[in-house]
Amino acid sequence: MTRLSPVRPPLLAAGPRLPRPRGNRRELSWWQLATERVNAVAVLLAVVDVVAVVVAAGVVTPSPRWGLLTAGLLLGIRACGGLYRKRLWLSWLHDVPRSAGTTAVTLGLVTVLALGTGREDGGPVAAQWMVLLFAVLSEPARLCVLAIGRWGRRRFGRGDRSIVVGGGKVGAELVRTMQAHPEFGLKPIGIVDDDPAIDRELLPVGLIEGDLPEVITRLRVGTVVIAFSHAQDPPIVDVAIAAHQQGCTTLVVPRMFELYQDGRDVERLRTFPLMRLGTAPTVRPSWWLKRLVDIVLATAALVALAPVIACCAVLVLLESGRPAFFRQTRVGLGGRTFVLFKLRTVRPGGEDDSQTRWSVAGDSRVGPVGGFLRRTSLDELPQLWNILRGDMSIVGPRPERPGFVREFSAIHDLYWARHRVPAGLTGFAQAQGLRGDTSIADRARYDNYYIANWSLWLDLKIVLLTVGELLRRRKN
Structure with missing residues (x-):
């Protein structure tokens, strides 16, 4: 089997070169690029919030200055809070604390501004009511969007083409979970491991041969999940960097994952916590x-x-x-x-x-x-x-x-x-x-x-x- 290796610079005296990040994506059509980069659920969540802001402003009718300020604060704080992020677990209950927290922060800022500017007709008080009405309108809509997203993933098999690096017990169980629960949006197409820890016949999908960059390009992989592996060459950090350079979403199973708590950069695939690595700086x-x-x-x-x-x-x-x-x-x-x-x-x-x-x-x-x-x-x-x-x-x-x-x-x-x-x-x-x-x-x-x-x-x-x-x- 060809050894799995990351993208390293050849470092030749004549001019070392590395493939540019996402270079393998250039052969795809603009529509394929758009569908790979844009997450429909994240877009719909942003749309329902915008509609909720517009409706709340229309009902409460604050002054234009306060209406625009409140709308900007609501949408900006919720975006910074990660409510429009790409996610595996489409759970409204899981998102409620984050959503309620960002709305409360917005209400607090509007209140502080109101105390500083005084009470004027159609101003601060109307803006406060606008935030509260937004919460009443937005949350049921978000519940519907997330439910539809789960249904669509199950019904139409919508999900990222994914590979798991690591052919051990954890890697095999991850693949089985992806197959049994397509609502998490991951479609496993194979396992990459030079030395799988369990019998190959027991793996739920086949082993994929080839260097990681070539595998990602050939199979149009969108997500790389890094699990435990007995193979020591190359190191897992090198593999993660290679996946990063190819423009993939990179998820890592942490050590002692059974005790791992949820956090801002932690996804959930049923009982498995997956750390989501941030995007490369140069593509932000x-x-x-x-x-x-x-x-x-x-x-x-x-x-x-x-x-x-x-x-x-x-x-x-x-x-x-x-x-x-x-x-x-x-x-x-x-x-x-x-x-x-x-x-x-x-x-x-x-x-x-x-x-x-x-x-x-x-x-x-x-x-x-x-x-x-x-x-x-x-x-x-x-x-x-x-x-x-x-x-x-x-x-x-x-x-x-x-x-x-x-x-x-x-x-x-x-x-x-x-x-x-x-x-x-x-x-x-x-x-x-x-x-x-x-x-x-x-x-x-x-x-x-x-x-x-x-x-x-x-x-x-x-x-x-x-x-x-x-x-x-x-x-x-």
Whole structure:
């Protein structure tokens, strides 16, 4: 049987590459893409809430200002509360606490705003009644939508084509549960495991051969469920990343699942809790905002710091001659290489060892100007141009040279997985003081933590921590 393996960058000197996330989906029609990405139940739940808001506003008739404010708060808070999420368990009773909680939060905010603005005709009081009437109208409609969703899944076999990674007792039982309860929306098509823990004849579906990315593409898999497996190669984390890169919904059976509690990111397949892994950062709508912020800030910084860069370049020329700027090949998003720009801090002469020498600490070729530029990180300013070009981002894993990427990927777990997002001018590892000759394993862990927990707030936090780290280094 072909060994199951994740998507790893080949990391060749000629230009390492990784398949782009969801690249295997491009061969599908636009209608197939739409039906795979859009969940009908989630859309209907949003629609009934919108209708309930409109009807409640029509009955209570608040002022336009208060009506729009209340509608925006209701729908926005409920969306943030996950009421329009894609889910396996279509249970109204399971969702009632979450739904009631978001409605109560909205009512509380409207009340606080009412206390601050006073009582005006058609204003705060009407808005409060609008929230209460919305709850009365919305909940029965949600009950009907979820009941229809369960019926439709059973009646028409609507569900994601799913594979289970792990041919043990748990994996087999998961498949049997999916088959017996199609209302959970998972349609099992096979089990992937090089070394199943139970007799193959006892498996409820057949074993699937092939590497995971190829299996996902060939069978048009929408959901990957990762259960326990005796196979140790590749590690389960690698498998999860591979499924992620292929654009699949990834569900993981946690250890000690019998004692696992329900939570925001926990799905239920009957008695089995399944942890839903978040979508890749680069496919979220907020990632486009990150890119917009990168362009705006990099442009402003280049304009504002142009005199500083010019002065530094003149100092480099006076100390060691031309060229003032230094170009170096680095590895970025998807394992692809790009040319990184820096101010030169090492005097030219002799053989160029920039691609193979790890650190220039203590190098006699680094003069006073070069040492100052390195201590203050002013030599990194030309990388603002890389950010504008799209090679890099303001925040992300620091890019490394191809030779060291090959070396570190062979030694350190998940070093290769850092390339799931664009490289950055600064990163979480650097904000924690991991610069220069520091632990590569720690850097990889920090970078993968950043990718798993990415948010715009985390980017801002890293920028602030980086500023603090630079100030501490300057004092020292």
